[in-house]
Amino acid sequence: MSEHHYTPSSKFGKWFNDRLPLLTLGDHLASYPTPKNLNYWWTFGGILTFCLVTQIVTGLVLAMHYVAHADMAFDSVEHIMRNVNYGWLIRYIHSNGASMFFLAVYIHIFRALFYGSYKSPREIIWILGMLIYLLMMATAFMGYVLPWGQMSFWGATVITNLFSAIPLVGESIVTWLWGGYAVDNPTLTRFFSLHYLFPFIILGLVVLHIWALHVPGNNNPVGIDIKKPSKDTVPFHPYITIKDLFALLIFLIIFSGFVFFSPNVLGHSDNYIQANPMVTPKHIVPEWYLLPFYAILRSVPDKLGGVVLLFASIFILMALPWLDRSKVRSAIFRPIYKQFFWLLVLDVLVLGYVGAMPAEGLYLLIARVSTAYYFLHFLVILPVLSSFEKTEPLPLSISAPVLTGNSNEYK
Amino acid sequence: MNINKFIYIKLIIILLFSSNILFASDTKLIKQNWSFKGVTGKFDRSSLQRGYQVYTEVCASCHSMNLLSYRNLGEKGGPEFSLDQVKAIAANFEITDGPNSDGEMFTRPGRPSDKFVSPYPNVQASMAANGGAYPPDMSVLVKARKGGSDYIYSLLVGYEDPPSGFKLDDGVYYNKYMDGNQIKMSNPLSDGLVSYSDGTNATESQMAKDVTHFLTWAAEPHLENRHKTGWRVIIFLIILTLLVYFSMKKVWSRIDSEK
Numbered sequence: 001m002s003e004h005h006y007t008p009s010s011k012f013g014k015w016f017n018d019r020l021p022l023l024t025l026g027d028h029l030a031s032y033p034t035p036k037n038l039n040y041w042w043t044f045g046g047i048l049t050f051c052l053v054t055q056i057v058t059g060l061v062l063a064m065h066y067v068a069h070a071d072m073a074f075d076s077v078e079h080i081m082r083n084v085n086y087g088w089l090i091r092y093i094h095s096n097g098a099s100m101f102f103l104a105v106y107i108h109i110f111r112a113l114f115y116g117s118y119k120s121p122r123e124i125i126w127i128l129g130m131l132i133y134l135l136m137m138a139t140a141f142m143g144y145v146l147p148w149g150q151m152s153f154w155g156a157t158v159i160t161n162l163f164s165a166i167p168l169v170g171e172s173i174v175t176w177l178w179g180g181y182a183v184d185n186p187t188l189t190r191f192f193s194l195h196y197l198f199p200f201i202i203l204g205l206v207v208l209h210i211w212a213l214h215v216p217g218n219n220n221p222v223g224i225d226i227k228k229p230s231k232d233t234v235p236f237h238p239y240i241t242i243k244d245l246f247a248l249l250i251f252l253i254i255f256s257g258f259v260f261f262s263p264n265v266l267g268h269s270d271n272y273i274q275a276n277p278m279v280t281p282k283h284i285v286p287e288w289y290l291l292p293f294y295a296i297l298r299s300v301p302d303k304l305g306g307v308v309l310l311f312a313s314i315f316i317l318m319a320l321p322w323l324d325r326s327k328v329r330s331a332i333f334r335p336i337y338k339q340f341f342w343l344l345v346l347d348v349l350v351l352g353y354v355g356a357m358p359a360e361g362l363y364l365l366i367a368r369v370s371t372a373y374y375f376l377h378f379l380v381i382l383p384v385l386s387s388f389e390k391t392e393p394l395p396l397s398i399s400a401p402v403l404t405g406n407s408n409e410y411k
Numbered sequence: 412m413n414i415n416k417f418i419y420i421k422l423i424i425i426l427l428f429s430s431n432i433l434f435a436s437d438t439k440l441i442k443q444n445w446s447f448k449g450v451t452g453k454f455d456r457s458s459l460q461r462g463y464q465v466y467t468e469v470c471a472s473c474h475s476m477n478l479l480s481y482r483n484l485g486e487k488g489g490p491e492f493s494l495d496q497v498k499a500i501a502a503n504f505e506i507t508d509g510p511n512s513d514g515e516m517f518t519r520p521g522r523p524s525d526k527f528v529s530p531y532p533n534v535q536a537s538m539a540a541n542g543g544a545y546p547p548d549m550s551v552l553v554k555a556r557k558g559g560s561d562y563i564y565s566l567l568v569g570y571e572d573p574p575s576g577f578k579l580d581d582g583v584y585y586n587k588y589m590d591g592n593q594i595k596m597s598n599p600l601s602d603g604l605v606s607y608s609d610g611t612n613a614t615e616s617q618m619a620k621d622v623t624h625f626l627t628w629a630a631e632p633h634l635e636n637r638h639k640t641g642w643r644v645i646i647f648l649i650i651l652t653l654l655v656y657f658s659m660k661k662v663w664s665r666i667d668s669e670k
Contacts (some may be wrong), residue, residue: 036666078478078551081633088633089640234666242659249652253645260641261450264554272555272630273547282590 006031028214033233034240035220037398041111042218043247044104050248051101052206056199058094066146068192070185073148074274092263098140099266100255102289105133113320114341116329117219123321125212130318132205137290139198142191144287149271154284156183156191162297165304182277223330224394232398283358291355292348296374298359299367309371316378323378325386333392340381347373438588440561441568443620447560447627450642453635454628459490461607462625465618468605470549473541473596475529478550479629482523488635489628497523504528542582544595553623553630560627562588567619570598 006027008014017023065084067076080087109129112118118126141159145152160177164170179186217228226232234240258266266288270281286294296313300306316323331338351370357363446455463484466476481501484492492500501521506528509516521528531537538545547555556562565588573585579593586594600615607613628634 075478082478082483088637092637238662239666242655242662246652246655246659249648249655253648253652256641256644256648260637260644263637269555269557269559272551 030235030237032214032236033217033229034236035218035226035232035398036234036239037220037222037232038218038240038243039221040243040247041107041114043244044108044111046244047104047248047251048101048108049206051097051104052199052202055094055097055101056203058090058097059196059199061090062094063196066192068146068189070148070188070275073146073188077147089259092259096255096258096263096266098143099287099289100251100258101136102140104251105136106289109133110345113344114331114338115219115221116223116324116326116331118321119324119326119329120321121216122213122219125209126321127318128205128209128212130314132202132209134314135198135202135205139195139202140287140289142195142198144271145188145191146195147271148188148275150273150275150279150281151268151271151284153183153275153277154281155286156187158284159286160187162303162307162310165307167304219329220398221330221332222395222398223328223333224397226398230397285356288352288356291353292351293355295351295355295367296371298355299364299371309375313371313374316375320378320382324382326389326391328391328394333394334385334389335392336389337382337385340377340385344374344377347377440558440565440588442561443564443623445560445624445627447624447634450638452638454488455624456491457609457611458621458624459628460492461609461611461618462621462623462628463490463492464605464607465600465622466549466625469599469618470622471527472530473537473546474549475531475537475546476527476550476629477529477548479527480523481521481525481527483629483632485523486632489632490625494523501525542595546596549626549629551630553627555630560623563626564619564623566594567600567623568616 006024008017008023013023062080065076065080065087067073077091080091082088084090112126112129141155145156160174160183163177164174166173175181177187178184179190220226229235268285268287285291293310293313297306297310300309326334326337328334331341347370350366351374354363354367354370359367446453446458466474481497481504484490484500485494485497501523504521504525505518506521506525507516507518511517531540534545553559553563558565566586569586569588570584571587573579573592577585577592579585583593583595584597585592600618602614604615605613605618611617631637
């Protein structure tokens with residue numbers, strides 16, 4: 001792909017690279033031509049990779065001390081918090097790291113939505129990304145069950161019970177998932193096992209995600225196809241690596257703020273009460289990053305309907321490249337889409353908010369309207385907009401972006 | 412366009428902040444100016460020591476603290492009793508150990524490495540002795556309640572006569588801050604209930620403050636180290652960020668000057 005061909009200078013290097021072109025790969029990654037106008041919204045890919053590695057490394061250490069047993073899990077987590085050297089740090093990084101991971105992935109996804117990064121020829125990158133996101137949700141959910149607190153137990157009960165909505169085989173599936181007739185020790189041990197496995201599947205998908213990215217190259221804020229390499233591109237190293245590092249450090253400062261100064265603010269106090277099947281918490285709420293979907297689930301009076309809508313809300317995203325037919329990628333040149341984009345952001349935030357509230361009265365009404373709007377955005381607004389919207393003229397290249405209008409827009 | 416974006420962002424910010432107001436419950440907790448609050452918060456040693464006295468003389472007759480060992484009382488960042496004091500405290504308790512080489516269980520005086528002795532052999536026994544209510548284990552109680560330390564303090568001083576027309580069930584007490592206003596625990600504190608060895612006047616509010624202080628440490632024993640490490644990490648990160656920022660400017664100046 002790259003224009004010049006790298007050859008190792010040492011004899012051993014040459015011998016090795018002829019057998020496994022690892023050195024050439026490193027060269028490809030370093031010289032990978034990247035659009036020079038990428039803004040800070042593009043740094044979240046690197047941040048997310050960092051988050052994944054952090055979760056795997058801290059998780060590995062936690063698993064050395066954690067005991068996956070219904071009678072011992074809660075105390076073993078407290079053992080980590082109290083007696084393991086810097087166990088509190090490892091565990092707070094891991095639990096807050098999940099939240100930071102989702103914060104970053106939501107910014108990453110909305111960036112793709114704003115700049116049309118899911119459009120041809122990047123559909124596969126997008127779908128792989130959505131699969132990663134789905135697995136992330138499953139992993140986070142199972143991880144939240146492991147401390148075996150009240151929210152762990154009742155969250156697991158509510159979510160696994162969703163599958164009972166499936167006609168005919170629903171009940172059997174739930175029993176099979178639980179490994180018994182209620183959420184209990186077999187459920188905990190299989191969740192632990194899967195919680196350990198999934199991050200490595202995610203890691204594999206991340207490799208594919210990046211591989212697929214390196215075929216067409218990065219999208220960019222202007223959203224036009226560019227020649228690579230050219231005056232419009234810079235080599236990945238050192239230009240992008242240092243910019244990513246700078247953004248990562250800013251991210252780490254915020255991350256540290258949570259870990260060291262308010263490590264429990266994103267969690268629920270009920271999860272410091274050991275799981276008790278006889279006592280149901282007043283409000284069962286999932287972690288904040290799952291709240292929009294929880295709101296969609298509860299906005300439907302029928303259980304099966306709610307479950308169908310919940311899964312539809314995620315899978316509809318995978319069809320996005322074919323729902324939005326507009327040839328113009330970046331919202332900068334789509335005046336109407338831009339408005340609807342921010343409306344969608346607002347809609348998802350509202351859904352998250354009502355997801356944390358009891359499903360009654362005004363909250364339920366807001367949840368229903370927001371759910372309807374969510375689907376309206378993808379199923380009606382985007383397809384209609386694709387054919388009706390008058391887009392603004394695109395620049396010919398990044399270096400000479402100005403045809404008309406002001407050039408400050410995409411700096 | 413930009414104005415619209417601005418309005419949306421403003422709306423979002425208002426929504427996020429107003430959610431705090433909507434979340435708040437009807438009864439406002441009594442807010443204390445705890446020394447452990449904030450980013451430089453530390454525990455007050457003497458308050459922790461007094462708090463332990465209140466716990467062990469009052470609360471411990473019903474509430475266990477299974478996650479703590481006597482050695483914790485002497486560890487850095489906690490009440491920091493001296494090693495001799497910790498040994499003396501532990502020796503006050505009788506521990507069932509064994510089996511010995513004859514296969515018999517036996518009792519011996521406690522050691523610093525022993526876990527806090529529970530008042531009841533099991534949950535069922537504690538419920539039977541307390542009218543069916545389980546006195547919760549206090550090890551992480553502060554973290555297990557919304558409002559944390561302020562909630563525990565408020566609850567301890569929140570006993571009052573029920574308002575007229577309020578129907579109180581048998582064997583429960585009225586508490587302003589308890590969910591549903593009915594609590595099975597009778598008012599545990601009263602002025603002069605313990606006599607502090609450091610001469611502090613043992614008012615109800617003072618004891619409530621001290622025991623809450625102690626329970627906050629028990630729930631988060633590494634709080635002081637966490638705050639201290641946090642500052643080091645963040646200062647390190649800020650310096651590194653600045654260095655990387657200037658390096659980035661330097662590297663990118665090659666590209667920016669081409670234009």
